[in-house]
Amino acid sequence: xxxxxxxxxxxxxxxxxxxxxxxxxxxxxxxxxxxxxxxxxxxxxxxxxxxxxxxxxxxxxxxxxxxxxxxxxxxxxxxxxxxxxxxxxxxxxxxxxxxxxxxxxxxxxxxxxxx
Amino acid sequence: xxxxxxxxxxxxxxxxxxxxxxxxxxxxxxxxxxxxxxxxxxxxxxxxxxxxxxxxxxxxxxxxxxxxxxxxxxxxxxxxxxxxxxxxxxxxxxxxxxxxxxxxxxxxxxxxx
Numbered sequence: 704x705x706x707x708x709x710x711x712x713x714x715x716x717x718x719x720x721x722x723x724x725x726x727x728x729x730x731x732x733x734x735x736x737x738x739x740x741x742x743x744x745x746x747x748x749x750x751x752x753x754x755x756x757x758x759x760x761x762x763x764x765x766x767x768x769x770x771x772x773x774x775x776x777x778x779x780x781x782x783x784x785x786x787x788x789x790x791x792x793x794x795x796x797x798x799x800x801x802x803x804x805x806x807x808x809x810x811x812x813x814x815x816x817x818x
Numbered sequence: 819x820x821x822x823x824x825x826x827x828x829x830x831x832x833x834x835x836x837x838x839x840x841x842x843x844x845x846x847x848x849x850x851x852x853x854x855x856x857x858x859x860x861x862x863x864x865x866x867x868x869x870x871x872x873x874x875x876x877x878x879x880x881x882x883x884x885x886x887x888x889x890x891x892x893x894x895x896x897x898x899x900x901x902x903x904x905x906x907x908x909x910x911x912x913x914x915x916x917x918x919x920x921x922x923x924x925x926x927x928x929x930x931x
Contacts, residue, residue, distance in 0.1 A: 707860075736918050746907055748861075748922035755918075795861050798918060803873060805851050806911075806920060808860035 705730045707765040707797050707809035715815040716785045723770075724780045724812050726795030734800030737771065737778045742811075751793070754778065756800070782814075790816045822912050823892075824921035830929045837897040837904070839926045843912030850893045851920060852885060855907040867893060900930045 715736045716722035721756055728737070733760075739751040754762045754771050761769050771781045795809040831837050843850050848869050853861040866874040867887035874902040878885065882900075887893040897904055907927050910930035 722848045738923075746925050746927070747867060748909065748911075748925075750919075751917070789865055798920075801920070803849060803866065803868075805863040805874065805877075806853075806861070807863070808853075 705732075705735075705797050705799070705807045707795050707807050709793075709795055709812050710717045711811035711812045712810070713813045713815070715817055716782070717817050718785055718787060720785055721781060721783045722785055722814065724793050724795075724814065725781075726778045726780070726809055728776050728795070728797050728807075728809075730776070730799075732799055732801075736798045736800065737769075738798070738806070739767070739769070739778075739795040740794045740796060740808075741789075742794060748794075751766065752780065761790075773810065785816050787816050787818065790814055822910055822921050824908075824910050824923035824926050826845075826926060827924060828925070828927050828929070830931060831900045833901060834899050836927055837900050837928055839895040839897075839908050839910075839928070841893040841895070841923060842909030843893070843910075844914075844921050847912035847914050847921070849913045849915065850887050851911045851913075852895050853909045853911065855909060857906070862910060864895075867891075897928075900928070902930050904928060905930045 735756045737754045741749045752764045766783045793812045796806045849871045852864040855861045863877040865878045865885045882898045907925045909922045909925045
């Protein structure tokens, strides 16, 4: 079974600074997808960024980028120019490339942004 | 552009009562997933359904929990004889055939008193 680990229960960053959230996963599959979700106090799950394992290029969405190291099974999220609205729980998630598979989530990292 | 709808958003039940959680997927999506989030934890997979079929219920407790996704109408997650440990946020997600991305609803927060 696949597992997802987030070793940082809590992180904090100064507004306008950069922070990196760590995620590692364990799988024997070669075809899969990785995601970062943001969960603000409203509890809505908001997709931040996704990465297809077959793509070597790291995904980027505005201030959010990932460092995908397939051999190391590492998928970290970098948030640049942090804003107060970035404060939330962040979950790393894995999904098998096989059809109809569920997501496997990590335990989450609580990010605080300091003014 | 209706996303995944879940209702109710908040549900309070006394121990021993039944809880019914409803999920309407994105229009055209035929795959529904239910996840449970305990306080201060990540989401845990419970069950995966397609129209009129349960495909994978490996994450569902063996007793008191059931799920359905009928041909017409929303998917229902049913919890019988609720206990305090069932208090959690329950999220529904949907996807279309062959898609890898899932769209999440806002969740139902169940509180058992």
